[in-house]
Amino acid sequence: MAACLVPACSVEPVADPRVPGPAARRIVTQRVSAVVVTERDDLSRWMNRGFAVSNAPGDADGGSATPISADGYFLTADHVLARMEGRNVFVIYGRGARLAPVKARVVWRSGGADLALLHIPAKTPDYYRWSSPDRWLPEGSGVIHGGIATGSKSESGKLGTSLAPEARFTGNRKFKIDIPLQPGDSGGPVVDAHGALVGINSAVEFLVPMETAFFVDSEACRPNTRRIESVIQMDRARNNRPNPAVE
């Protein structure tokens, strides 16, 4: 019991003043991934034409994806999958310089947390490691995001919410970042100065007194990382897939 309570009662440290630098941005660039939800059964024609807008599936919903294991598991925002009923879900993951769409299976969803776990039958050697669940992520810590719409061009920002160390019963935690997100960024990673995964992009809030929209905050969600890992392990066991970490 005490072990469960101690992390939440520890004193919040001062925020790490470091701004995510080129190394963190490189990690994000290597792992850029997208989700496409479409009636199409095959995206290879679109892919072969360099993802030209003219050849894009007209019915497609899309967002970003975040690889979190070497064997094809991705997190995304649940609302990206809102219209997936009767349609196909693809994850587009970079393999070297080549992006490839692969049909994905939905493993787990949480509407409340706006998180979903996807799996593709492919190796994903470039994936994110979670920032340590045993450490504080204080408000003001430097972060960047890796959403496909603005991740490559947006400036770094900071956490607007402190995240206490994770305890056994810690649930999915929403937190704020002061980086304006745009449609398409949902499901992308929020990454700290060390290139470690903090959470998953979810929503953006504006004030609109008249016509101009004033950015307020963006929202992301950090799941209980150990619980996500156990969901993945159970899925591997169900599908007779070995854990790549113990292969």
Next chain:
Amino acid sequence: MDGFWMEWGRRINGTGLWATACVLLGSCAGFDKSWVPGSAASLAQDQIMLVRKEPPSFGFHRLETQSRIYPDLGLFVKQRGQPDFLAETGDHERHYFILYYLRERKAFACRTRPRHAGTVEFSGPYPITAGEYRLLDGFRRGKPH
């Protein structure tokens, strides 16, 4: 630290000034304490107010009051000039102010910081639209559309 929202005192004058601002704030009444029905705070909530010194408008008094509570807001206004309009809103966590500068056709957003009593952050400038300019300029001249 980069970021969309910036602390004005730190941005223009360095940490020394920021430290001074924090000391001054210690003696100020909390913002929330004045947020009662019928108070100036509740009248200003979700409103866009004309800021005119002579004769002083409600928005002018409101900006003066807020500048005393949030010295960095006062510093911002001193540096950039008095805005033509002030919009105000808030929720249980934060209060937001939008400062409209019609001549420059720009606006800045300012927000309070939860757990950092008396401190504010700014973002902007945002370009304001032709429609917003026309509407606000009309109100300023007493000729609302």
